[in-house]
Amino acid sequence: MASAFSLHFPFSFPSSSSHPSFPKLPLNPSIVTLSATSSRFRHVHHSRRSRIPAASIAVDSPSTSKSDGIENSPKPLLEVKDLTAVIAESKRKILHGINLVIYEGEVHAVMGKNGSGKSTFSKVLAGHPDYEVTGGSVVFKGENLLDMDPEERSHAGLFMSFQAPVEIPGVSNIDFLRMSYNARRTKQGLKELGPIEFYGFLSPKLAAVNIDTSFLDRNVNEGFSGGEKKRNEILQLAVLEADMAILDEIDSGLDVDALQDVAKAVNSLSTPKNSVLMITHYRRLLDFIKPKYVHIMEDGRIIKTGDVSLAKQLEKEGYKAVSAV
Numbered sequence: 001m002a003s004a005f006s007l008h009f010p011f012s013f014p015s016s017s018s019h020p021s022f023p024k025l026p027l028n029p030s031i032v033t034l035s036a037t038s039s040r041f042r043h044v045h046h047s048r049r050s051r052i053p054a055a056s057i058a059v060d061s062p063s064t065s066k067s068d069g070i071e072n073s074p075k076p077l078l079e080v081k082d083l084t085a086v087i088a089e090s091k092r093k094i095l096h097g098i099n100l101v102i103y104e105g106e107v108h109a110v111m112g113k114n115g116s117g118k119s120t121f122s123k124v125l126a127g128h129p130d131y132e133v134t135g136g137s138v139v140f141k142g143e144n145l146l147d148m149d150p151e152e153r154s155h156a157g158l159f160m161s162f163q164a165p166v167e168i169p170g171v172s173n174i175d176f177l178r179m180s181y182n183a184r185r186t187k188q189g190l191k192e193l194g195p196i197e198f199y200g201f202l203s204p205k206l207a208a209v210n211i212d213t214s215f216l217d218r219n220v221n222e223g224f225s226g227g228e229k230k231r232n233e234i235l236q237l238a239v240l241e242a243d244m245a246i247l248d249e250i251d252s253g254l255d256v257d258a259l260q261d262v263a264k265a266v267n268s269l270s271t272p273k274n275s276v277l278m279i280t281h282y283r284r285l286l287d288f289i290k291p292k293y294v295h296i297m298e299d300g301r302i303i304k305t306g307d308v309s310l311a312k313q314l315e316k317e318g319y320k321a322v323s324a325v
């Protein structure tokens, strides 16, 4: 389902980054929207401030290859256990118990029929206020993600790219990127970068994503084509150096060249420490960004996990070949 974040965008931002009333800047436009609407979300979780130790989560799925106890072996980055969620307004149950563990350095893909709950899953991870978590747990970098508001999730290193990136009238792309970047640096106890230093940091990233410098002075996503918005999302990801990128249909609406650019940029950001969870309908994306695991979602659950051959089977035989019903 297409995200309606842009329709709900409630802020009217000042036209300049130097405006004094712009104190808390979340780390991407989607998160801006989420933060602005997250009071209901906070209610749902009653601000439980418990920190669930990672060790308490043991998910038995093919994607949960256990750490071998060697000091430098990959650590789990995201651990989702029996996650259930409903639509806040109607209480309709959408997620029926998701189990998934993603280790550092891993790329996972989630595929599934329209309406199977893929976007809902990603939005629940982002803390979208349209959904209430009704059960289960999500641990990110050893901390209880469900206790964090959307902005905190973003500061913690979670990046979400949504199907329909939001537009932010009155805020230039470069101001937005710099403020977002500095907000995370501040959280990390690092000194903010001034405009010139930031431009030096940004320039190679523009080249990697193949975005023209003229996009920096335009308002965030305003008037951008679908493909330009997706590239811009990846530019944000590159700037924020997130630990975990959740990319919801990053391939939709992209021409072949744009798809390759975006994929190349995502791949260039990959390190042994960060991970990607991508939602897609098409195997062609997996030719460019190669996942270690492909998960099939059906009716709000992961019903099957395999490697990329699962996506090939889907393409040939359709979802009936893997359906649980």
Ligand SMILES: Nc1ncnc2c1ncn2[C@@H]1O[C@H](COP(=O)(O)OP(=O)(O)OP(=O)(O)O)[C@@H](O)[C@H]1O
Binding pocket: 001, 002, 087, 094, 112, 113, 114, 115, 116, 117, 118, 119, 120, 121, 130
């Ligand atoms: N905010 C909402 N309000 C009402 N219904 C919703 C909302 N969010 C999700 N749904 C419903 O939940 C179900 C799962 O939607 P979701 O967008 O997660 O599916 P999806 O697997 O991402 O689909 P697609 O492949 O078409 O993008 C759908 O029936 C959808 O209509």
